[in-house]
Amino acid sequence: MSPETSAAAGHHQHHPALAHHFDSLSQQTEASTLGMWVFLVTEVLFFGGALMAYSIYRSWYPDAFAVASHELDITLGTTNTVVLILSSLTMALAVHAAQLNERGKLMMFLAVTMILGATFLGIKTVEYYTKFVEHHVPGPSFQFEPEYFNHAQIFFSIYFVLTGLHALHMIIGLGIMTWMFIWVKNGVIDRDYVSPIEISGLYWHFVDIVWIFLFPLLYLIGRHVGAH
């Protein structure tokens, strides 16, 4: 994967990014891509465990979940959803630019993707801060209307676990994007070696998709047409 591995091996006819144990760059690309897909499968199972807990408690305590869900800021949540979808678009454009070997565009789109990702995290921080101020963080300082006091804590526990893990993935994503940005800048990425950008894109889109599930599950309970 890394450029230094093979450069020293003296295969001058080979691409500098080709690792010594692969026969060809296409074999390397296929392996890396499959590796990322398998990793994303593990991520599905990882979030799946928490979503399982969510499903059970929501079916047990639908009223408490609806009431607690209404405490979330739907404007900020919606804004963040739009921000993330936009970042997926710019990520896709970055991959496209990489495939066309347009370095300037690629760097720009990577930068915009990072800015959007950081915006998401900023808005998320504001939301978290509000929850702290309102004593909606589960635990000893939790405050809520007495009727739903216990079950709302379960909702907020799951809310913080799911959105916290998602935010952690966003932070890791920003790290990956920075890494890719440096690679593009240093000329590691070229026409024949686009797969790191494509694979990073797969990760980024996955993290977006997780949010696409989290947003309605956490923010939109009981907000469909016909609900009170």
Added chain:
Amino acid sequence: MSSSTTLLPPRHYLNNGYGIKSWLLTRDHKRIALLYLAGVTFFFFLGGAFAVMIRLELATPAGDLMTDDTYNKMFTMHGVMMVFFFLIPAIPGVLGNFFIPIMIGAKDLAFPKLNLASWYIFMIGAAFTTYAVVTGGLDTGWTFYTPFSTASSTSAVVPAALGIFINGFSGILTGLNFIVTIHRMRAPGMTWFRLPLFVWSHYATSLIMVLGTPVLAITIVLVAAERIFSFGIFDPTRGGDPVLFQHLFWFYSHPAVYIMVLPAMGVISELIAAFCRKQVFGYTFVAFASLGIAILGFLVWGHHMFVAGQSVYAALIFSILSFLVAIPSAVKVFNWTATMYKGSISWETPMLYAIGFIGLFTIGGLTGLFLAAVGLDIHVTDTYFIVAHFHYIMVGGTIMAYLGGLHYWWPKIAGRTYNELLAKVSAAIIFFGFNLTFFPQFIVGYLGMPRRYHTYPPEFQVLNVLSSAGASILGIGYLLPMCYLAWSLRYGKLAGSNPWGAVGLEWTTTSPPPTDNFTETPVVTWDAYEYPTRVEGHVA
């Protein structure tokens, strides 16, 4: 055995660089396998030390060696160390790492740096858990059941759980690496149905690692959030459900049993073929049985919860599904024995372990059927019957196969052979010591002795003394291989490339193999285990 004229190859992976850095920064899967060997051996003996304490305490009915709290920590730390830091990583980390690339004709795993990272993650996770062990220990049982683990236990739950969480990523990344390697790195002509069964079983294992381990990870996150931040996901006082924890935990931890035993089955397939000089009977069935076990393994977790208050209908379904696991397991056992039928059997050390495995795994598997039956299971739940059952699978199965595989491939790994007589004696000691340790536990458990108590009624003492005596014999049996294998590294006779006259790509390269495994990429034109027609060409 090899002729006396064999020489070590001039260049091989062991002399390609010396010094600590050449090991700690290596990307060679063979060296990483040896790093794993060092790690898992250490944790095996650490876990074994706790077992010694358990068996000493249980030598008498009274609680005279330690308090009940200390005893709780002993069995917990024995379980945690053995399960997470020995049984799960041992065969994939050591033998899988070393031989999967060679068996498929690749130069390395698909992601060598990730492979090294997996070892470091394993060691960091182990360091956290070891830290918990030395600073107050852990008393929740290896299962971390809530609400005890989240609310009541005063022991070091968070560092221990954090270590297991971190270690989980090691397993995930190893599984990912194996899957990609087996899909993308096979040599020309190495089709799926020419793969050695060792590779098939590791493929199935990797699927479980990749699909199961993340669920354990999120479960630990939820437990940690509850313990550190007083979140309330499993807290019954706030409407949370401790049984949900058990579902999530066993969704991983039952398949984890197959992470431990499937690679062992892969080893046994190799050993049986090599020492019977025959193609494995029903190759395709054995290969698909691995996948069958991996899939069914995900559907049976509820049999750990027959007394946990799950609905009787769920218990019935889980019971039926648990019985189904017996089918692919039996396919394997029958096919191994069918392979032996009219085979040209030779009784070298690895074969002794393989025969031992078949016998002990069969006992472990058949007693598993007792536990799949709801009515009978309720009678023996939390008794020594369970303890005996899973030790027959994990120790009698996995460790026998691990040692068998280690002896079989040791000449390839080290380039030298060990003392065959000493090895045979050790195998016999282990087999005898194992049965003396654990067979009495079936009886004492069936008679009603519960697990996890440091005292017991005096009428159970004879069986417990037998068990403790067996454990000391077993301990000697485990120490011996460590001594003579280490001895052979320097003084052993040179092995030559194919000391057993076995087929398989690993026996076509030198012992020890070169860093790139083969001088040129092999082209495979034969099926796995083409005995005996190909064997003449292979004898050194």
